[in-house]
Amino acid sequence: MAGTATEDGPSRVGRLYDTYGVALYRYAVMLLADRTAAEDAVQQVFAALLRPRGDLHHEARYLRRAVRNECYSMLRTRMAHPPATTDETFLEARTGADVAPADRIALARALGRLPPEQREVVHLHAFEGWTFQEIADASEASINTVAARYRYALAKLRRELTGS
Amino acid sequence: MHQTEIEHLLRQVQPVAPPSRLRARVIGARGNRQAWPWVVAASVLLSLTWALGSATTRLAAQRAATPDPTVQILEDLAERLGNDEAAYRMATRVLAEQQLRREVDDE
Numbered sequence: 001m002a003g004t005a006t007e008d009g010p011s012r013v014g015r016l017y018d019t020y021g022v023a024l025y026r027y028a029v030m031l032l033a034d035r036t037a038a039e040d041a042v043q044q045v046f047a048a049l050l051r052p053r054g055d056l057h058h059e060a061r062y063l064r065r066a067v068r069n070e071c072y073s074m075l076r077t078r079m080a081h082p083p084a085t086t087d088e089t090f091l092e093a094r095t096g097a098d099v100a101p102a103d104r105i106a107l108a109r110a111l112g113r114l115p116p117e118q119r120e121v122v123h124l125h126a127f128e129g130w131t132f133q134e135i136a137d138a139s140e141a142s143i144n145t146v147a148a149r150y151r152y153a154l155a156k157l158r159r160e161l162t163g164s
Numbered sequence: 165m166h167q168t169e170i171e172h173l174l175r176q177v178q179p180v181a182p183p184s185r186l187r188a189r190v191i192g193a194r195g196n197r198q199a200w201p202w203v204v205a206a207s208v209l210l211s212l213t214w215a216l217g218s219a220t221t222r223l224a225a226q227r228a229a230t231p232d233p234t235v236q237i238l239e240d241l242a243e244r245l246g247n248d249e250a251a252y253r254m255a256t257r258v259l260a261e262q263q264l265r266r267e268v269d270d271e
Contacts, residue, residue: 013191014191017187017191021182021186021187025179025182025186026178026180026181030179039189042186043189046191092178093176093177099176099177107173127178127179154167154171161170162165
């Protein structure tokens, strides 16, 4: 969906944020395993949209890719300067779900220890319901790589959660 | 714990939603962030321009208020020599020779 030709920067950003902001933030939270960093990433992406530019075609795809790039850029910086603390509160229970807070925190801690590429696949497949092929297309990886990342991620989560 | 149980647990949760302040931050922050360096730069430039203009005006006023001693000497000398055009020429030549002599002596 593309914006209207008469939209100014703030109006367009408001509309785009209202449409895609929540999903993009959740995506950034999973990539970064850090709520504060996710806020920074999303803000950076939307701030770039306020500068004069032509209409965005394929807004959803553009925004997701921009957030992805921003997150991986932040992760590269973080490799050089690791944060002193980790965020273990970036998961919430879905509506109607019966999950103990301790389990939620343990799962967040385990997810935080996964490589970001594996967290990304878990997010898109388990949380957003994408197929492996769709994830492969979006991340420019082969479907076998994507499936392997998901498999490794679940195996590591099982080890982290059961201690075996 | 099997893979299906892990997947079941994953289906129970989701990443947290953004805080409500993020929308305001996304829409409002950019304007300030982009504008403030320009505002500061413009203020500094304006202050510098004003200070320079003010100093120049003050210097010009000081110069205008203080008579040049050389001109005063020239006029005195020309008056004593007759106070006409030839006297001015003669006084100018005398002062120029004195100036030349001082420069030679200094060297």
